[in-house]
Amino acid sequence: MKVLVVNAGSSSLKFTFFRMSREEMMAKGIVERIGLKDPHLVYKRRDGVQVEEDAPVTNHDDALRLICGKLVDPAVGVVASLSEVEAIGHRVVHGAEKFRDSVRIDGEVRAAIHLCSTLAPLHNPPNLGGVEACERAFPGVANVAVFDTAFHQTMAPEAYLYAVPYKLYEDYGIRKYGFHGTSHKFVAGAAAEFLNRPLHSLKLITCHLGNGCSAAAVRFGRVIDTSMGMTPLMGLVMGTRCGDIDPGVLFHLLKKGMTVDDLDTLLNKKSGLRGVAEIGSGDMRDILAAREAGTGRAASAFAMFVHRLVFYIGGYHGLLDGADALVFTGGIGENSVPVRAAVIARLAGLGCRLDAARNHAARGAAEVSTDDSTLKAIVIPTNEELMIARETVRVLAPPDNRPA
Numbered sequence: 001m002k003v004l005v006v007n008a009g010s011s012s013l014k015f016t017f018f019r020m021s022r023e024e025m026m027a028k029g030i031v032e033r034i035g036l037k038d039p040h041l042v043y044k045r046r047d048g049v050q051v052e053e054d055a056p057v058t059n060h061d062d063a064l065r066l067i068c069g070k071l072v073d074p075a076v077g078v079v080a081s082l083s084e085v086e087a088i089g090h091r092v093v094h095g096a097e098k099f100r101d102s103v104r105i106d107g108e109v110r111a112a113i114h115l116c117s118t119l120a121p122l123h124n125p126p127n128l129g130g131v132e133a134c135e136r137a138f139p140g141v142a143n144v145a146v147f148d149t150a151f152h153q154t155m156a157p158e159a160y161l162y163a164v165p166y167k168l169y170e171d172y173g174i175r176k177y178g179f180h181g182t183s184h185k186f187v188a189g190a191a192a193e194f195l196n197r198p199l200h201s202l203k204l205i206t207c208h209l210g211n212g213c214s215a216a217a218v219r220f221g222r223v224i225d226t227s228m229g230m231t232p233l234m235g236l237v238m239g240t241r242c243g244d245i246d247p248g249v250l251f252h253l254l255k256k257g258m259t260v261d262d263l264d265t266l267l268n269k270k271s272g273l274r275g276v277a278e279i280g281s282g283d284m285r286d287i288l289a290a291r292e293a294g295t296g297r298a299a300s301a302f303a304m305f306v307h308r309l310v311f312y313i314g315g316y317h318g319l320l321d322g323a324d325a326l327v328f329t330g331g332i333g334e335n336s337v338p339v340r341a342a343v344i345a346r347l348a349g350l351g352c353r354l355d356a357a358r359n360h361a362a363r364g365a366a367e368v369s370t371d372d373s374t375l376k377a378i379v380i381p382t383n384e385e386l387m388i389a390r391e392t393v394r395v396l397a398p399p400d401n402r403p404a
């Protein structure tokens with residue numbers, strides 16, 4: 001089966017086209033700045049052929065048309081006809097409690113995703129826009145929604161409820177949902193393969209460290225807790241998000257004259273590594289370089305990032321009653337030797353010891369702890385697009401053919 005994976009944002013449309021018989025990416029790319037000044041297309045084929053051009057697009061339908069044109073283009077395309085697109089998988093950010101699993105999209109599902117928009121007003125509407133554009137561009141082709149929140153739906157109430165009046169949960173759905181679920185699910189499965197053990201026998205702590213960062217405690221394939229909350233603002237220190245903060249700080253700043261929108265921008269866009277380091281960037285590569293050079297407060301930002309992560313790892317180790325492996329993924333987790341080293345250096349008490357040579361040499365899936373570590377530390381590159389394509393194939397398989 002050939003599957004198109006679509007991730008539609010408010011002004012961008014990312015796509016990856018897979019041949020699933022080999023789990024092979026055939027082409028991928030992005031249309032950016034849709035409806036803004038100077039929209040732009042980047043299209044890459046598996047063999048390295050790349051096209052970059054101005055994209056005269058004002059909406060997702062235009063963007064999709066442009067992408068379709070490239071997929072069948074005699075010079076750079078990968079299929080003879082669009083009829084080879086057999087299914088489409090969509091990243092949808094919020095599935096609330098309604099969606100515990102990926103689902104084939106119909107009118108009812110579309111309406112339910114729309115209802116979940118109250119919890120993700122910036123993400124679900126454009127995700128849905130991408131679905132509708134695909135329905136128009138590929139009539140009769142099945143669309144599947146894969147939710148960032150779904151993998152975390154196995155948490156128990158004591159993990160997902162906030163200690164506020166229960167009515168807030170009942171009336172407004174105020175609870176922890178967690179995000180990055182597609183990535184946590186992918187790396188949990190890949191970690192089991194790497195360790196050559198069944199997922200249902202493993203206790204894992206998965207750490208997705210990208211621009212947004214989250215950790216999850218995964219017991220026998222099911223999430224028992226995760227660090228992001230009702231929104232992706234909670235938990236770890238991130239590129240520009242604060243992560244955990246005393247809610248009393250918000251009252252204090254509101255009383256000082258800040259507006260709700262000011263607070264939103266402050267905590268989502270101007271905090272985290274960026275806010276602390278004061279070097280004009282929340283990118284971990286810049287933080288590491290500034291820390292080396294002694295610029296700004298980059299050393300403090302780095303130390304806070306590590307401290308918070310170690311705090312969560314320790315907590316999850318406790319909740320899991322011991323763990324088999326710690327999994328690093330995301331741009332930072334996969335690439336940053338100093339971050340992994342600094343975190344693992346703090347975990348000797350949990351039985352995890354750094355193998356510095358392995359950590360330096362790690363490329364792709366790799367163990368970075370010593371052989372005698374009882375808590376293994378491994379790097380697993382994430383692949384959310386492939387996970388969405390796999391989910392699409394699984395959901396569309398005839399029921400008696402579907403893996404459990």
Ligand code: ADP
Pocket residue numbers: 209210211212239282283284285286330331332335336337
């Ligand atoms: P997103 O969450 O937007 O998908 P990524 O998973 O690509 O982002 O992660 C982006 C982060 O990964 C940035 O902080 C970037 O600095 C970091 N990163 C990427 N490569 C490296 C590297 N070689 N060393 C340290 N950090 C890196």
